[in-house]
Structures are given as structure tokens and as C-alpha cells.
Amino acid sequence: MERSNRYIGITLLAVFLTAACSSGKKPAKTVPAPPASEPAAQTAPLTPATPAELPPSLLPVVVTDVLNGVPVEEKNDEQGREEAASLLEEALTSYQDGQSALERGDLDGALAKLDEAYAAILRIKLPPDSQLIEEKNDLRILIAQRIQQAYANRLPAPGRLNGSVPMVDNQWVQKEIRSFQTVERKAFEDAYKRSGLFRTMILDEMRKAGLPEQLSWLPLIESGFKVKALSRARALGLWQFMRSTGYRYGLKQDKYVDERMDPVKATQAAIKYLLELHDLFGDWTTALASYNCGEMRVQNVIRAQRIDYFDNFWDLFQNLPYETARFVPRLIATLQILEDPAKYGFQLPEPELPLQYETVTVDQPVKLGALSTSLGLDPLMLSYLNPELRNESTPNYEYQLKVPAGYGEKVLAAVPTVPKWIPPDVIFSWHYVRSGDTLGLIARRYRTTVGAIQRLNNMRGTLIYPGQRVKIPGRGGVADRTAAGGSPAAAKSSASETASPAETITYLVKPGDTLFSLARAFNTTVEQIKSANDLADDQLLAGQQLLIKAGKPGS
Secondary structure: OOOHHHHHHHHHHHHHHHHHOOOOOOOOOOOOOOOOOOOOOOOOOOOOOOOOOOHHHHOOOOOHHHHOHHHHHHHOHHHHHHHHHHHHHHHHHHHHHHHHHHHHHHHHHHHHHHHHHHHHOOOOOOOOOOOHHHHHHHHHHHHHHHHHHHHHHHHHHHOOOOOOOOOOOOOOHHHHHHHOOOOHHHHHHHHHHHOOHHHHHHHHHHHHOOHHHHHHHHHEEEEEEEEEEEEEEOEEEOOOEEEHHHHHHOOOOOOOOHHHHHHHHHHHHHHHHHHHHHHHHHHHHHHHHHHHHOOOOHHHHHHHOOOOOOHHHHHHHOOOOHHHHHHHHEEEEHHHHHHOOHOOOOOOOOOOOOOOEEEEEEEOEEHHHHHHHHHOOOOOOHHHHOOOOOOEEEOOEEEEEEEEEHHHHHHHHHHHOOOOOOOOOOOOEEOOOOOOOHHHHHHHHOOOHHHHHHHHHHHOOOOOOOOEEEEEEOOOOOHHHHOOOOOHHHHHHHHHHHHHOOOEEEEOOOOOOOOOHHHHHOOOOHHHHHOOOOOOOOOOOOOEEEEEEEOOOOO
């Protein structure tokens, strides 16, 4: 029992450390490491860890350099430095042995070696300014992650342990039922109708993982089955992931994509999170409360109880945050209504049909609206199927784009014919500061803001000087003036103030523009414009953005 309790304690720390690592923060120094009740066995150094497994700062060459004279800690005696180096090498070796055992499927052996590695880490005493503190913390996180992995492989599938959400009926559940029957009635019915779009997919994913099908209704109370639902706490998507939790479970978030809004990927991430929480707490009600407010918050409530145990979620109910306390009763109320709608006065609408699509690989940025139009589809169709694309365009890297069933080959043929889209953050023109210029004057001149200019140029203040070259956001400058009805000749006149010969500027195509007229206006050639914008032919579309190298032909 003592050994089991120690493993559970280490596993809890593993979850915390993994979350801290995923959010890009180191664990706080005040968090105590789990005690080790057994001394670490001394092992002979083995083959160094591979670069694919350990970060560069943990490669054995660091230990070798330490032994050759790089300070281990700010101690006055050589014995202290050698001891810290030896313990770090011992921890690395035990960690590597544990990883090897895990790969062989020897879970008990893996846990024993990981225990040894952690015990060695605890014996390394470092002053606050030691150069090895970061290496020690990195290795601690790696060990914790492997312990978590070992326990995930040992535990039985959740479906065989407390395999469903207990359908209790108490005053809190009844209160939520009344809310759904009255003030939330329309929202409940609308969410039920939208559920048809995604629930078949959700059920398939949950059955693969062994989760109870009841959990497929979680998005009804989380987001109303809206893929772009955004909470006051900045949680996003069907499953309401915070940014840090999304990163933790592999949801990509960059300037092109936010996979928290991808129904399939977010569902797979939510299943991983729910499984981890069930493994941690052992029952679905407490796991669901943790899903809503975070496992650490629930653990703090458990530890704060006057008694040293809790029987189930309802022991914690009144000590949880209000929204979290409501979360479980709301799900149970939802399940009761859906089991017998007529009993509770509901005549639910027919659910929408599941989305039907196929995926194709697109490797260049194109606007979804332009692609839809070229295919004769509703302009919003591809955006509807790909809500995770933040700018309603494909990224500048390979991406699996969802397209209507039967349109895969048509999309692949159409992509090269659609103008390549330039992301807003790379569209800008140049302004050369003159005597008397201020950021405010420049911002007004180009119809932008001081803040936008500061962000684009990484400026901390407003100080500028004559002759300085300043980037102007693409929505101002040449692009805006030409979009407002100016001619290429007018654009050329404006460009002469913001771009020197051979400077790249942006131009927004207007009706009547041709590559020939633009080449003449900007003292360049048709071939150079086509090359700079990857144009396959001479066709231009109104509103299309072009990068043009202003100057003399051949410059």
C-alpha cells in the first residue's frame, strides 16, 4: 500500500509537470518533489541517451564537460562538484534504463528505474544560481512524463472501471432540468439540432477509446455544439479548450490554424484529457468536474476537506466553483431529458445530418472563398467545413483540407489556378521618415494606427528620426489607395514616396487592371510580377493582392 500511494503521488505530480511543460512554463520552485522511500541503486553508466529522446541540454556531453571543469554548483570544494555531476549522470542512466524497459513492455521494471532516477535527482543539491538547475528540472519533467506513461499502460480501460456517469436525481439536477425547460429551452433545442452534425463522429471516436456514450453530449452543455463558441475565460471550440490545455493535448495553434475549432481533432484531444482525468480520480463525476475547472483545482478542494477522504463528487460539490459545481448536474439533467423528452415537456427537433466530406492535401495558401467560387460552390462551403482555418485560407504548409464529398480531384485541379493568398502580417509597404514626421502623422496619412505601426516595427516608443525606414501595415499605403479607386499611375506616384527602386510593395488589383498596365506603372516587367506572385497566366482578379518590385526593369 505504501508503494502504491507513492506511485499515485508521483503520477499526480507527473500530470502537473506535464501541464507546466506544455504551457511553456517551468514548475514553480515551491512545489515539492515526491519523497522517495527507497534509496536509489548505484548503476554503471550505460550508452548515452539519444538526441531524439533528450533535449540538447541533457545530452551526456554536458556531464562530460562538467567533469572536465565546468562548474556544477557554486561550492568551494571539488568534492561537491563531482558529487553533483555523478548524481546527474546516475539519473540520466536510470532514466534511459527506464525508457528501454518501457519500450520492451516491462512496466514494473520501468517504474523501478524511473524511481531510481527520481531519487538521484532529489539528492542533487544546487544553489539558486547554479548552471545545472535548468538541466535538473528538464530531467525531472521527462521522468514524470514517463511515469505517467507507464501508469497509463498499466491501468484498465475506463469502460471496465466505473464505466458510466451515475444517473442520480437530486435537488441540483432538478434545478438544471427546470432551467432547460424554461429560460434555456430554445438554446437547448437548437443545440440538440446542431448535435446531428458532429455526434456520429464523436460516438465513433468514443467507442474506439472505450468511453461511455453519455459523454458524447458534453458539447451540448459546453458549447451548444458550436465549433466557434468562445467563453468569457477564452475557452474555444466544441470542447471548450483553453490555449494551454489545447497545446497540452496536441492541438496546433498558429497564425493560420487553431485546431481547438477542428471538430475531429478537438474531439480526439478531449477524449485523451477525459481518459487521463478518469485514471487520476477513478470516477467520471469527479473527472468531469476536473475537465471543467482543471485537475489541480479539484485536488486542492479534496485536500482542503476536514476529513481525509471523499466518497464521490457530491462530497465536494458545495466547495467547488459555482460553474464547476453546476457542470455535472447539467450533464445529468441533459441525459435525463434526452432519455424521455416527452416526460419533461420537450418535442425535440430533428437533428441535422452529419457532415459529409473528404480530405485533400493542399500545400499553398489560397482563400477558401475564391476556391469555392472557382468550383461553383457556395462561397462559405469550405469555410463551413474547415472552421479551424483562422483567416479562411489554407496555410503556407501542407494541410489536410476538408472538401465536399466527391470534390477531391476537382479541388486539387483548381488550387493552382486560384491566386496565391498573402497573409496580412506579411503585407506592408515602406515609408522613409522626413523631418517633421511623427508616428501619428504617418498613421493618419496611411489610414492606420500608431499601435499597428509599432507592432509591425517592434517599436517600444514613438521616437523616429529622419531617414528611418518604417514598415506600414498593408491595409494602408498603396493597397488602400488603389482599392479606393486610384489608378496604377496614382499608385506609382504614391509608391515613389514609400518605396525606393527595387523595394517590394503591395498592390490591390482593381477592375480593369492588367499585368501590362501594372508593369508600366511600376517600372517593372510582366514576367517579374508573375514570378513574384507565382502566377500561371495573365489573368487578374479584382481584390487580388500582388507583390510588386518597384523600380526599373531588371533592377
